[in-house]
Amino acid sequence: MQENRVDSPNDAGPHQHAHTAPTTQQMRTVGQRRRDAEEKLEHHLQEARQKDHPEETEEPEAEDSGNT
Numbered sequence: 762m763q764e765n766r767v768d769s770p771n772d773a774g775p776h777q778h779a780h781t782a783p784t785t786q787q788m789r790t791v792g793q794r795r796r797d798a799e800e801k802l803e804h805h806l807q808e809a810r811q812k813d814h815p816e817e818t819e820e821p822e823a824e825d826s827g828n829t
Contacts, residue, residue, distance in 0.1 A: 783791070
């Protein structure tokens, strides 16, 4: 059987208990990973849209690029 080590000083592993607040660094890491995942998802969605509707891949900015 596994011992109950909730109050053990050796219980500082990667698994936090429900009552332990994450550190600032952990929150920053989670935020960065979330932003990266959202960016990657958006990129994949754009690629999927382009495959479904190739005529919509032209950007209107390309026509106006000579007017600057």
